[in-house]
Amino acid sequence: KQEVTQIPAALSVPEGENLVLNCSFTDSAIYNLQWFRQDPGKGLTSLLLIQSSQREQTSGRLNASLDKSSGRSTLYIAASQPGDSATYLCAANINTGNQFYFGTGTSLTVIP
Amino acid sequence: NAGVTQTPKFQVLKTGQSMTLQCAQDMNHNSMYWYRQDPGMGLRLIYYSASEGTTDKGEVPNGYNVSRLNKREFSLRLESAAPSQTSVYFCASSWAGSTDTQYFGPGTRLTVL
Numbered sequence: 001k002q003e004v005t006q007i008p009a010a011l012s013v014p015e016g017e018n019l020v021l022n023c024s025f026t027d028s029a030i031y032n033l034q035w036f037r038q039d040p041g042k043g044l045t046s047l048l049l050i051q052s053s054q055r056e057q058t059s060g061r062l063n064a065s066l067d068k069s070s071g072r073s074t075l076y077i078a079a080s081q082p083g084d085s086a087t088y089l090c091a092a093n094i095n096t097g098n099q100f101y102f103g104t105g106t107s108l109t110v111i112p
Numbered sequence: 113n114a115g116v117t118q119t120p121k122f123q124v125l126k127t128g129q130s131m132t133l134q135c136a137q138d139m140n141h142n143s144m145y146w147y148r149q150d151p152g153m154g155l156r157l158i159y160y161s162a163s164e165g166t167t168d169k170g171e172v173p174n175g176y177n178v179s180r181l182n183k184r185e186f187s188l189r190l191e192s193a194a195p196s197q198t199s200v201y202f203c204a205s206s207w208a209g210s211t212d213t214q215y216f217g218p219g220t221r222l223t224v225l
Contacts, residue, residue: 001171031210032211034213036216041219042219043202043216043217043218044214044216045216046213049212049213093211098143098160099160099170099210101154102154102156103154104154
């Protein structure tokens with residue numbers, strides 16, 4: 001079974017700071033990895049999907065990288081804003097099944 | 113486009129009662145999923161339907177059944193609810209299975225007393 005870990009569980013930063021969220025997975029036979037954002041009491045919103053053949057994906061102020069050999073993905077948020085405050089989850093999909101394995105998330109607070 | 117919709121938003125059941133959670137998507141997606149989210153556990157897959165007419169078990173299928181009614185709708189049934197099924201349930205859909213972006217509904221918060 002794929003184990004997905006996100007550290008830290010919570011992070012607080014001042015507005016304007018650049019930050020990195022971490023995601024690690026145990027099975028390097030990964031098909032793709034997806035980053036989501038979840039606001040309190042809401043569903044998940046997809047941010048970026050990185051296929052195994054890709055090293056990174058970018059969308060606006062967000063950049064996600066994937067390193068299969070080390071079992072790591074990072075989500076870089078540039079110039080953070082209070083509206084970025086949310087829980088960020090990563091989910092890894094391995095080749096053998098039609099299933100994503102989710103981390104428990106990092107709760108981000110951006111302080112104005 | 114409404115995206116992925118779920119009903120109901122909240123539900124309280126007594127142990128042993130049954131209920132069906134409804135999910136519908138209007139994006140013409142082929143694949144649909146049911147997850148549960150518990151504190152400290154992350155999201156876990158209950159069942160999925162890779163395409164209309166097929167369903168498969170996920171990580172935690174015990175105590176649940178599903179029906180892929182048509183391409184749009186995928187329901188989750190609890191036949192005899194237990195307190196361990198207290199959770200937030202999310203439905204999701206994607207165009208081409210797990211190779212593709214998943215879109216989530218707003219969730220159903222279920223409490224079993």
